[in-house]
């Protein structure tokens with residue numbers, strides 16, 4: 001007898017999300033003054049404290065100009081994938097500049113960071129591999145591990161000793177270790193020296209996704225690896241994104257000649273997709289150059305971060321240990337995180353409430369991010385508003 005097929009219905013699942021305060025809502029943003037952090041959200045003016053535009057480069061006049069010039073010259077779309085006729089001079093030049101910037105043999109540009117991680121994990125880890133990942137890794141690293149078809153192991157957050165124990169029990173096959181450099185929801189750094197040492201003892205391949213470190217962390221903004229003084233030999237694969245500190249869109253992987261050549265041959269999210277618009281590559285080249293030429297942007301966002309922490313701690317607000325521009329305030333339940341976020345919006349600040357499944361259950365939080373585009377008074381007024389709202393009733 002035929003088994004009857006159950007109908008697909010959406011309404012009950014949506015109602016369930018709503019009931020648990022987990023239904024996501026998109027807000028329509030209008031940026032009237034693109035170089036500032038001021039936005040209009042559903043018609044209400046406020047200061048944006050949740051963008052990843054750490055250096056304020058998304059609307060930098062030179063970056064915008066590079067984008068427009070390249071669009072006039074090359075058109076908007078890339079017209080094909082990289083292995084057909086989509087790989088253009090702007091992509092090639094950007095890859096060479098990224099290799100130099102990261103001190104590696106070669107780099108490859110992907111259309112997004114999500115795709116870079118999926119492509120990397122699958123190309124590096126075969127079916128006989130085990131992929132290890134930090135429990136708080138970005139979703140794209142988790143999904144990359146899953147799609148690779150390898151065995152998966154999560155290790156407790158930032159616990160290099162636990163990773164080492166897991167590596168010690170692996171009986172066969174290769175090992176790929178994936179971690180964020182700066183964790184996207186907590187702002188803390190991965191213990192990269194200890195992870196690299198564990199990997200080198202057991203012959204595991206370490207890939208670091210430094211989406212939130214590049215451009216900001218380290219003495220010259222080269223990211224978490226620079227912060228810890230780690231060499232390409234210790235961290236053979238580095239992933240970076242353009243949509244965060246560089247203010248544009250897209251991503252890259254940097255590593256050895258052989259790693260990058262392998263990605264060109266085997267990364268499905270590179271091969272089977274249209275190349276990044278060449279004008280985005282041109283704008284990214286300019287953003288990279290500006291980030292180097294204007295180090296005050298990095299100093300500024302870090303100074304604002306220190307100022308925020310100082311003021312918040314003085315006001316009795318509990319913060320984590322993060323010294324990066326990602327400054328979460330743990331709230332707990334999804335529903336109080338939403339209420340706090342809404343109360344801030346009423347006072348003119350947009351800070352998104354981050355809820356499960358983006359973060360573990362009961363760790364809903366406000367994720368505040370600082371940017372060189374903020375003014376001192378934006379930060380001061382935000383802390384005053386937070387102090388008022390978070391005061392015990």
Ligand SMILES: *Cc1c(COP(=O)(O)O)cnc(C)c1O
Pocket residue numbers: 111112113114115117138140180184209210211212241242243249250251
């Ligand atoms: C944002 C982010 C990504 C995804 O990058 P996109 O280019 O936005 O797809 C990957 N990894 C981490 C750690 C990120 O924060």
